[in-house]
Amino acid sequence: MRPVTALDIRPSMINMTESDLDAMTLPGLHETLWDDREFLGWRDANHNTKGYLVFWVGDSPRGFMVRSAESQMPAGKSAICVLCHTAQPAPQVSLFVAPKAGEEGKRGNTVGTYLCADLACSTLIRITPPESDAHPDPDRIVRHKAVGMSQRLENFSNRVLSVDA
Numbered sequence: 012m013r014p015v016t017a018l019d020i021r022p023s024m025i026n027m028t029e030s031d032l033d034a035m036t037l038p039g040l041h042e043t044l045w046d047d048r049e050f051l052g053w054r055d056a057n058h059n060t061k062g063y064l065v066f067w068v069g070d071s072p073r074g075f076m077v078r079s080a081e082s083q084m085p086a087g088k089s090a091i092c093v094l095c096h097t098a099q100p101a102p103q104v105s106l107f108v109a110p111k112a113g114e115e116g117k118r119g120n121t122v123g124t125y126l127c128a129d130l131a132c133s134t135l136i137r138i139t140p141p142e143s144d145a146h147p148d149p150d151r152i153v154r155h156k157a158v159g160m161s162q163r164l165e166n167f168s169n170r171v172l173s174v175d176a
């Protein structure tokens with residue numbers, strides 16, 4: 012993805028109040044490997060139930076806040092992240108809710124989804140089977156997964172915005 016700066020992030024958040032924004036902790040943007048990701052996703056270092064996702068829609072950055080459920084998914088089962096479609100041990104996937112944007116959010120309305128608990132989907136989709144007869148081109152697999160994931164992320168953000176996708 013194209014890099015985003017701290018100045019891009021704040022105004023891009025579609026479902027955060029002023030006090031949410033004041034309390035938000037940013038990740039280490041200077042250490043971020045932008046070429047290896049489709050979106051910037053991070054958990055808030057100071058508020059452990061909060062997480063954020065920021066990505067580009069055309070030339071505009073768009074971001075939203077999610078909150079994880081307090082309870083963990085049961086160990087010993089597997090679960091699938093809605094964004095990257097990676098099946099993994101259930102505790103590594105979390106139920107998150109995103110407050111809806113605008114008036115609906117003020118009334119407490121949210122949309123829920125299952126996401127990788129660490130919001131590091133871009134890393135996961137790059138762990139592909141090694142090149143073989145069955146998988147002749149691992150890079151193509153990654154590109155294919157990346158396109159689908161980016162589309163699902165934008166669609167989810169449209170639900171946060173109450174835009175019919």
Ligand SMILES: [Zn+2]
Pocket residue numbers: 092093094095096097126127131132135
């Ligand atoms: Zn994921």
